[in-house]
Amino acid sequence: MSTRRRFKHLLSLNERLEQEAARLRAQAEQLPYGPERDKLMRKARHLETATHVDEWLSSPGLQAPL
Incomplete structure (x- = not known):
């Protein structure tokens, strides 16, 4: 059985998404x-949306559905 390779990211997910969006826009x-x-501008907007969704999901005010 092979072991899973681990990779420690130096930047947070949001930072990586923002950098990639900026690179695509440029x-x-x-x-x-x-x-x-x-196509590139659409990808950049999708990454920015993913950043906002991730911020929303990790916010302390988010309530679990009943």
Whole structure:
């Protein structure tokens, strides 16, 4: 049985998501308007949304459903 490889992240999930979103936005700004640029901007927005969802889920005020 093989063992699972472990990796210790230096940055939190939110920080990694924010960095990737910023990288994608910068890359998209270098492209002319078109489908490729739109695709990168959409990915960046999805990552930003994931950041907000993760913040919401880990907030102390979140109540469990009844």
